[in-house]
Amino acid sequence: MRVLIVEDEPKVASFIRRALEEESYAVDVCPDGIQGRDIASDVNYDLIILDLMLPGLAGIDVLQALRDARVKTPILILTARSKVEQRVTGLNAGADDYLTKPFAIEELLARSRALLRRASGDTTSRMQIDDLILDPITHEVTRGGQRIDLTSKEYALLEYMMRNAGRVLTRPMIAEHVWDIHFDTFTNVIDVYINYLRNKIDRDRERGLIQTVRGSGYTLKVPAG
């Protein structure tokens, strides 16, 4: 899950970034409205957190530009408590939710999760492939009823693969959703993490769920036969 934060206040931006990274999201931060609009049009984010008072271009205009460009990514706007009309304008312009400053980080995380869930059409929340089960709320992963402990990056990779089970995922696709924008796609980091996951998920199993698709990437599915 990859999140863009468009926020010019460094303290607020790094506070949100840290909290989201702890929850295994890949996070990019942008301090300016024009840059924010451009990067959000170019990169396929899963969620955008957008401040309204921004240098360059106001948040409301960023929002409008993205919706005009048919960018459908869920957008959570951050507004000042006193500005009721800002919230209304924001929601009318296509924001999915809003949070008034100052906010509790737990609330921001809860709302982010809700938006991501809604966007993925996921109502039951628990994901299951064969006997592998992942709970995106608690981050608990089990296989055959046995609990599997994953690092934050391993979890993010597995969640992305489970959300896209059966699809062939190329390395650039994985990089785009699991790592941040500074990720160098020429490294073998993705293959290394796939191996970590395999060791934890598929080791000593007759049926490996993580499959290599030669020349393309990886897929997570129940093997045929």
Ligand code: CA
């Ligand atoms: Ca601001």
